[in-house]
Amino acid sequence: MDKFFGIREKGSSVKVEIIGGLTTFMTMAYILVVNPLTIYQGNIKIFNGVFFATCIASFVGTLLMGVYAKAPLAQGPGMGLNATFAYAMMPAMAVLVGNPALDIISSYQMALSVVFMSGILFIFITIFGLREMVVEAIPSSIKSAISGGIGLMLAIVGMKNAGLLVADEAIIINITSFKDISNSATMAALLCLFGLLLMTVLYAMRVKGSILIGIIVTTVLGYFLGVSVLPETFSFSISQQFADFMQVSLFKLDFSIFTQGNFLQMISTVTVLIISFSLSDMFDTLGTVLAVSKEGGLVDKDGNVPFMKKALMSDAVATTVGALTGTSTVTTFIESAAGIGEGAKTGLSSVVVAILFLVSILLAPVMTLIPGYATAPALIFVGALMLKNLKDVEFEDITVAVPALLTIFLMPLTSSIATGIAMGIISYVVIKVLTGKIKEIKPLTFVLAALFVLKFVVGI
Numbered sequence: 001m002d003k004f005f006g007i008r009e010k011g012s013s014v015k016v017e018i019i020g021g022l023t024t025f026m027t028m029a030y031i032l033v034v035n036p037l038t039i040y041q042g043n044i045k046i047f048n049g050v051f052f053a054t055c056i057a058s059f060v061g062t063l064l065m066g067v068y069a070k071a072p073l074a075q076g077p078g079m080g081l082n083a084t085f086a087y088a089m090m091p092a093m094a095v096l097v098g099n100p101a102l103d104i105i106s107s108y109q110m111a112l113s114v115v116f117m118s119g120i121l122f123i124f125i126t127i128f129g130l131r132e133m134v135v136e137a138i139p140s141s142i143k144s145a146i147s148g149g150i151g152l153m154l155a156i157v158g159m160k161n162a163g164l165l166v167a168d169e170a171i172i173i174n175i176t177s178f179k180d181i182s183n184s185a186t187m188a189a190l191l192c193l194f195g196l197l198l199m200t201v202l203y204a205m206r207v208k209g210s211i212l213i214g215i216i217v218t219t220v221l222g223y224f225l226g227v228s229v230l231p232e233t234f235s236f237s238i239s240q241q242f243a244d245f246m247q248v249s250l251f252k253l254d255f256s257i258f259t260q261g262n263f264l265q266m267i268s269t270v271t272v273l274i275i276s277f278s279l280s281d282m283f284d285t286l287g288t289v290l291a292v293s294k295e296g297g298l299v300d301k302d303g304n305v306p307f308m309k310k311a312l313m314s315d316a317v318a319t320t321v322g323a324l325t326g327t328s329t330v331t332t333f334i335e336s337a338a339g340i341g342e343g344a345k346t347g348l349s350s351v352v353v354a355i356l357f358l359v360s361i362l363l364a365p366v367m368t369l370i371p372g373y374a375t376a377p378a379l380i381f382v383g384a385l386m387l388k389n390l391k392d393v394e395f396e397d398i399t400v401a402v403p404a405l406l407t408i409f410l411m412p413l414t415s416s417i418a419t420g421i422a423m424g425i426i427s428y429v430v431i432k433v434l435t436g437k438i439k440e441i442k443p444l445t446f447v448l449a450a451l452f453v454l455k456f457v458v459g460i
Contacts, residue, residue, distance in 0.1 A: 005070060005346040012345045016208065017072075020344025021352025023212045024074050027335040027375045028353070030161075031058070032360055035077045035327065039086045043104050048241040049249030053077075053326035058357040061318025061330050066350030069310035071289075072296065072340055074353045075318050078284060078331035079415075085111055085328035096257060109254035112323045116253055118274045119319035119329075122282060126312045135286065135308065137444035142424045144392040145404035147291035149411035149420045150334050151386030156412045158379030161372040162192030187227045188373040191218050195377030203341075203381070211342050211378045219374040228371045238362065249326025285315045285332045287417040295386050296340040334417075337382040399435055403428035422452035 002008055007017060035054045040047035054077055061075030093110040094102040159165040163185050168174035176189050195218035202210035222228045289312075293305045300306055311332065318330040339349050390408070395401045407424030411417055429449040432441050 001348065005348045007346050007348060010345040012343060014348065016343040017346055017348040018352055019209045019212055020072060020339035020342040021349035021356070023209075023215070023342045023378065024072075024333075024336055024339030024344070024349065025353045025356040026212070026215050026370055027338045027378050028058075028074060028076055028333055029360075029370055030372065030375070031076045031079070034079065035082055038079075038082045039108070039328065041086060041090070041104055043108075045244040045248045046105065046108055048244035049247075049326045051241060052245035052361065053249050053322060055357050055361045056325045057318055057322035057327050057330050059354045060321045061314060062350050062357060063354035064314035064317060065311060065332075066347035066354060069307045069314050070347035071293075071298070071307045071311050072344040072346060072349040073289065073292065073311060073332050073336045074339070074350060075315060075330050075332050076357075077322060077327045078329050078333075081284075081331065082328040085115065089114060093257060105248055106254060109248070109252045110257045111328075112326060113253040113255050113257060114274060115329055116320055116323035119316055119323055121274055122316035122319060123313065125282065126309060126316055133444055134282070134448065135290075135304070137442050137448055138286075138421070138425065139400070139403075139428055139445070141393045141400045141404050142407055142421070142428060143290055144294075144389050145407040145424060146287045146411075146417070146421060147294055147386050147389035148393070149408040150287060150291045150337075150417060151383040151389075152408060153383070153412040153415070153417070154334055154337065154379045154386070155383030157415075158192070158376040158383065161379070162189055162376035163373070164189045164192050164376070184227050187225060188222070188371070191222050191225075191227060192373045192376045192380075194218060194221070195374060196380050199377055199381045209342060211338055211381060214377055214381075215370070215374050218377065219370055222371055222374060227373070228369075230369070245326065251324055252326065253323065282312065282315075283418040283421050284416075285312055287411075287421055288332045288334050288336070291386060291389070292334070292337045292340050294389055295337060295382075296345055298345065335379065337386060338378045341378075341382045341385055399431045399437060400428070402431060422456070425449050426452050 001014070005017075007014060032051065032054060036047045036050040039050045058074070058076040062073075065071050065073045065075060089111045090104070090107040093107040094100055097110075156165065163176055165173055166176045176186065178186055178190070180186055181190070195214045198217060199210050199214035202213060207213070219228075223230060286308075289305055289308060293299050298305065298307075305311070315330065315332055322328065322330040339353070393400065393404045395404070403424045406427050407420045409420075410423050411420030414420070425445065426449045429441055429445060432438060
């Protein structure tokens with residue numbers, strides 16, 4: 001095992017890799033419930049099918065990351081992409097086939113066929129080396145800004161999950177009120193802060209497993225204080241869920257969309273959807289892999305990620321498997337940074353995560369006992385660790401500083417890695433051209449900027 005994964009060679013150990021895998025999984029476990037809830041739209045059969053698909057697709061994708069790419073990265077149905085799938089793509093199916101009364105299961109199965117084709121496109125993009133060209137076309141300062149942007153995104157997601165940040169009509173977002181300590185929401189926010197401080201102190205004292213310890217202690221304390229309550233019984237019917245999975249999700253792609261409605265409208269719209277999902281997945285994964293690899297010291301002397309092509313291929317295959325089993329686009333999760341923060345450096349940690357996703361089919365009720373306020377501190381803490389990469393951004397050069405700023409802040413504000421990268425590259429090209437520095441721009445960077453402009457104009 002040490003020889004296969006190169007554990008000692010990379011300065012790690014089996015214990016560290018297992019702890020890293022456990023930590024990553026605990027920060028990702030929420031997708032087991034959130035993904036089905038996002039997609040099902042009131043249909044319990046779809047909920048059950050998507051639950052199984054989430055476990056299986058996450059298992060396959062993460063296992064590929066572990067044994068093929070040998071990277072400490074975990075995969076699962078992307079949050080945000082699943083919302084686009086449910087609330088934009090599924091309704092679009094009814095429009096394309098010219099049937100406003102199209103039932104929800106048919107819409108779901110037709111939309112899966114589009115996701116499947118986007119995964120196939122992503123596979124071809126990776127096979128033919130376009131990925132290497134795209135990575136080289138991203139300016140170095142934007143690459144460093146990506147890491148900082150994802151760090152902020154992680155921190156904000158964590159704060160929102162714990163209720164530490166709340167909506168405010170006057171200033172858009174604000175910190176929660178701590179006036180009523182007896183309120184469970186207030187206590188959850190306080191527990192989040194406690195977990196964050198605990199992780200920070202333990203990490204500073206070089207305690208192994210500091211993030212995992214913080215999650216466990218915060219979880220136990222939350223139940224002890226009554227912020228969370230254990231259910232009296234666990235209600236979970238594997239047989240019924242599996243039956244629904246077989247009936248509506250597994251291998252239920254519906255390609256009849258291509259034989260219905262206005263052919264030209266269908267072809268143009270579906271093509272845009274396929275390209276959009278494929279590019280969004282690719283840039284989400286590129287951003288995540290670049291950022292977390294840099295954080296974990298997994299890049300070479302030139303700042304490149306040695307396993308990037310295999311990681312992207314794992315991601316593309318996972319998306320096709322996800323569509324075949326019944327879920328939206330699968331992507332690499334930024335929560336992988338939590339495991340890397342614990343010291344994980346090899347694919348063994350991903351194998352641990354993959355096994356836990358597969359076991360989750362049987363232990364789903366137990367996995368959902370980990371509250372959001374317990375995993376939130378891990379996201380905030382790892383976000384802080386990732387900010388150190390901003391030191392490589394040439395902020396003294398204003399033609400670089402502004403694109404970097406847009407990249408950094410638009411990621412968390414739009415909850416989209418791809419949007420941050422897009423605005424960073426577009427602004428970089430425009431500013432360099434208008435300031436007479438066109439020679440500093442690589443030809444493919446112009447192409448990327450044009451594609452991203454099209455993305456925003458078309459609204460995809």
